[in-house]
Amino acid sequence: MNIIEKANKVYLGNFKPVTWFERALFFSWYCKIADCKYCYMSTQPNKNKEAVRSIASILAETIICKKLGWKIGFISSGHNAYSTEKLLLLMKNINKITGKKVWLNIGVLEEDELTLFSPYIEGVVGAIETINPKLHDELCPSKPVEPFTKMFEVSRKLGIKNAMTIITGLGETIKDFDLLKEFIEKYDIEKIHIYGLNPQKGTMFEDVKPPTAEYQSEWIARTRIAFPKIDIQAGIWDDKVENVSALLEAGANSISKFPAIRKFNSKEALRIEEESEKAGRVFDGSLVKLPKEEEFSKELEKIPNNLKREVDIKLIKYIKLMKKRKSKDK
Numbered sequence: 078m079n080i081i082e083k084a085n086k087v088y089l090g091n092f093k094p095v096t097w098f099e100r101a102l103f104f105s106w107y108c109k110i111a112d113c114k115y116c117y118m119s120t121q122p123n124k125n126k127e128a129v130r131s132i133a134s135i136l137a138e139t140i141i142c143k144k145l146g147w148k149i150g151f152i153s154s155g156h157n158a159y160s161t162e163k164l165l166l167l168m169k170n171i172n173k174i175t176g177k178k179v180w181l182n183i184g185v186l187e188e189d190e191l192t193l194f195s196p197y198i199e200g201v202v203g204a205i206e207t208i209n210p211k212l213h214d215e216l217c218p219s220k221p222v223e224p225f226t227k228m229f230e231v232s233r234k235l236g237i238k239n240a241m242t243i244i245t246g247l248g249e250t251i252k253d254f255d256l257l258k259e260f261i262e263k264y265d266i267e268k269i270h271i272y273g274l275n276p277q278k279g280t281m282f283e284d285v286k287p288p289t290a291e292y293q294s295e296w297i298a299r300t301r302i303a304f305p306k307i308d309i310q311a312g313i314w315d316d317k318v319e320n321v322s323a324l325l326e327a328g329a330n331s332i333s334k335f336p337a338i339r340k341f342n343s344k345e346a347l348r349i350e351e352e353s354e355k356a357g358r359v360f361d362g363s364l365v366k367l368p369k370e371e372e373f374s375k376e377l378e379k380i381p382n383n384l385k386r387e388v389d390i391k392l393i394k395y396i397k398l399m400k401k402r403k404s405k406d407k
């Protein structure tokens with residue numbers, strides 16, 4: 078039995094043969110670090126800190142996710158993009174719409190913040206990106222790992238779960254897997270987002286080939302075999318949808334990163350559902366079928382009165398965008 082077959086067997090011994098799409102909700106794109114060598118943000122003059130999305134826009138997107146059966150992978154922004162009060166309001170309302178707590182990926186949080194957020198969060202996500210320490214120092218000079226590990230220790234003490242991200246294809250090799258294994262064990266990581274490098278123009282990775290499906294799958298398979306119950310989310314971009322069955326067969330639970338609203342009902346969206354079937358998984362939710370509009374409006378009942386109108390306007394805009402794709406493809 079090869080490593081992929083073994084990982085698939087471990088997956089099926091611990092989970093139902095289903096999969097789904099997870100959407101990351103970003104409420105700001107501002108990044109005060111902006112010097113990670115692979116990141117698009119490092120090529121941009123840093124945006125104004127005020128460039129944040131409105132709560133209404135994020136709640137409308139949350140409604141879309143719920144009605145399409147997409148889970149919220151995490152909510153994310155630069156640290157301090159929202160005031161604490163605003164962030165609490167956002168999380169409370171996302172909890173109300175989805176009936177679930179959120180994963181929070183906004184950088185390193187202190188103990189008082191974790192305590193304050195704990196009623197609304199399932200866990201915290203540390204953007205570790207690469208587990209190879211030498212590579213990490215070189216690629217993320219202003220985002221050291223240590224503050225994240227300190228946060229993981231505090232969150233564990235408070236009963237908050239830990240998650241992490243890694244990007245394959247940054248120059249690490251599969252030999253580094255032992256370092257990842259050690260890290261997951263040490264910090265009780267219960268969820269991991271395993272992405273493949275998407276080379277960005279203007280960065281040192283511009284001409285670097287993205288990792289193959291086999292390579293990203295090997296990281297997933299080894300993680301699945303070492304940690305049978307861990308939640309693994311595999312990130313794919315819209316030009317890599319043909320990799321989905323390989324990533325699922327390697328033991329990933331879900332798929333993320335795909336621009337599901339912009340590419341709703343596109344051939345790539347359909348391919349993700351087909352690839353899931355090819356991997357023997359039932360795709361929970363849909364990337365191609367839009368529910369009736371009344372279904373979306375019903376969710377507005379959960380929105381506070383002072384935000385209802387604004388959320389409704391945003392919701393109509395999203396639905397229009399998704400329908401446009403539908404008619405364009407016909």
Ligand code: SF4
Nearest residue numbers: 108110111112113116
């Ligand atoms: S990867 Fe680095 S530069 Fe890019 S958004 Fe995250 S912290 Fe900022």
